Amino acid sequence: DAGITQSPRHKVTETGTPVTLRCHQTENHRYMYWYRQDPGHGLRLIHYSYGVKDTDKGEVSDGYSVSRSKTEDFLLTLESATSSQTSVYFCAISGQGVDGYTFGSGTRLTVV
Amino acid sequence: GIQVEQSPPDLILQEGANSTLRCNFSDSVNNLQWFHQNPWGQLINLFYIPSGTKQNGRLSATTVATERYSLLYISSSQTTDSGVYFCAVPYGNNRLAFGKGNQVVVIP
Numbered sequence: 001d002a003g004i005t006q007s008p009r010h011k012v013t014e015t016g017t018p019v020t021l022r023c024h025q026t027e028n029h030r031y032m033y034w035y036r037q038d039p040g041h042g043l044r045l046i047h048y049s050y051g052v053k054d055t056d057k058g059e060v061s062d063g064y065s066v067s068r069s070k071t072e073d074f075l076l077t078l079e080s081a082t083s084s085q086t087s088v089y090f091c092a093i094s095g096q097g098v099d100g101y102t103f104g105s106g107t108r109l110t111v112v
Numbered sequence: 113g114i115q116v117e118q119s120p121p122d123l124i125l126q127e128g129a130n131s132t133l134r135c136n137f138s139d140s141v142n143n144l145q146w147f148h149q150n151p152w153g154q155l156i157n158l159f160y161i162p163s164g165t166k167q168n169g170r171l172s173a174t175t176v177a178t179e180r181y182s183l184l185y186i187s188s189s190q191t192t193d194s195g196v197y198f199c200a201v202p203y204g205n206n207r208l209a210f211g212k213g214n215q216v217v218v219i220p
């Protein structure tokens with residue numbers, strides 16, 4: 001396994017509550033990414049990080065924030081969860097160059 | 113931004129059949145990747161193929177960068193080939209843009 005883990009694997013939360021998803025890597029890769037996967041949309045980039053404390057928005061960043069205080073951890077926070085954020089969230093890592101892209105196992109989030 | 117289109121969106125195959133999946137992209141790229149998502153949701157990198165042809169067992173991929181497309185061939189399909197196949201191309205700062213995927217179901 002490539003040394004990337006996501007937690008939790010499943011979560012059910014109520015509308016309006018804050019939620020934090022964690023991505024942990026042991027590969028010392030520089031780049032980390034958060035994607036969401038929804039039927040009919042494929043994988044869409046939420047936020048990504050290109051180093052400690054260096055992050056940038058992806059194409060669907062509204063309602064999400066991220067933090068990366070150390071190389072191995074990339075956190076995704078939904079400040080106030082909405083039903084439209086029900087999705088499967090994937091973390092990915094890569095070194096310099098995207099050819100080594102590796103995905104975590106995903107987190108299935110349901111907002112009720 | 114860069115557009116990635118995959119066809120066909122859905123495909124049902126009889127075990128043993130061959131198939132071709134297509135990925136078109138809107139801008140010039142210096143590499144392209146194919147991923148497979150199995151029925152349990154796990155995403156696996158199949159090919160990194162900026163140009164030319166690569167083979168991995170019963171799967172092979174061809175990218176014609178000058179014409180902005182890539183093809184993924186599945187030969188003698190097996191039920192384990194079921195899942196969603198994604199192609200992805202790079203843009204910006206080490207990011208990948210994904211197509212919407214090809215859903216493949218192989219029936220015994």
